[in-house]
Amino acid sequence: MRIPLTKYGWPQVVIIPGVLLAAMAIIAVGTGRFLPVWAIVSIEVILGGALIFSMAFFRDPLRRCPADTNLLLAPADGRITDIEISKDNGYIEGKALRIGIFLSIFNTHINRMPCNAEVGEITYKRGKYKNAMNPESARVNESNSLSLTRTDSPQDRLVVRQISGAIARRIVCETRAGDKLAAGDKFGMIKYGSRTELYVTVHDSKYKIKCLVQKGDKVKAGLTPLARYEICP
Numbered sequence: 001m002r003i004p005l006t007k008y009g010w011p012q013v014v015i016i017p018g019v020l021l022a023a024m025a026i027i028a029v030g031t032g033r034f035l036p037v038w039a040i041v042s043i044e045v046i047l048g049g050a051l052i053f054s055m056a057f058f059r060d061p062l063r064r065c066p067a068d069t070n071l072l073l074a075p076a077d078g079r080i081t082d083i084e085i086s087k088d089n090g091y092i093e094g095k096a097l098r099i100g101i102f103l104s105i106f107n108t109h110i111n112r113m114p115c116n117a118e119v120g121e122i123t124y125k126r127g128k129y130k131n132a133m134n135p136e137s138a139r140v141n142e143s144n145s146l147s148l149t150r151t152d153s154p155q156d157r158l159v160v161r162q163i164s165g166a167i168a169r170r171i172v173c174e175t176r177a178g179d180k181l182a183a184g185d186k187f188g189m190i191k192y193g194s195r196t197e198l199y200v201t202v203h204d205s206k207y208k209i210k211c212l213v214q215k216g217d218k219v220k221a222g223l224t225p226l227a228r229y230e231i232c233p
Contacts, residue, residue: 085098096159156200175188209227212228
């Protein structure tokens with residue numbers, strides 16, 4: 001039977017619930033003599049809520065991704081905060097469509113591939129831990145960038161960036177250069193609030209890239225199309 005918790009959550013998915021369950025047991029058994037019932041119940045409710053949250057954060061829902069190879073899917077759950085055409089941004093030469101996604105602590109935090117692609121260079125950068133809602137966090141925070149090449153036509157270059165937030169202090173990336181992954185495949189996560197960005201090459205050819213989302217839209221990794229390749233007339 002499939003356990004709906006991500007392997008990327010170890011060891012937190014075991015240690016934190018274990019500590020909380022132990023604390024709940026100690027309070028239930030050992031504090032009845034000197035704490036009123038209402039206080040014991042209140043503490044147990046708080047610890048129970050923390051237990052539920054710690055398990056829910058590492059949830060790993062089963063998702064069936066769209067089969068259309070012209071689509072670029074969201075690499076993370078969350079809310080669209082940035083959409084722009086940038087030039088010579090340090091990740092893709094020339095013009096690129098940049099789409100930023102903010103992940104709150106209540107979102108599923110697993111990162112997924114936006115399309116069928118081969119992994120190229122993976123670049124980790126140390127940095128600060130500013131609030132991920134602040135656009136400056138994309139520039140100064142700890143990050144991990146995956147350079148990807150589409151294996152379908154057009155074989156464009158893309159970049160997915162995992163960016164830590166004020167709470168997130170652990171970027172997980174379980175793929176290596178040379179790996180070939182399918183659209184929607186899981187490759188990592190960012191623990192406890194973060195930001196994910198997608199950079200897509202924009203060029204003049206028989207294909208054009210059309211953005212399908214707007215600022216404020218809520219998206220789901222591996223399910224929501226962010227952009228589509230269309231053949232120019």
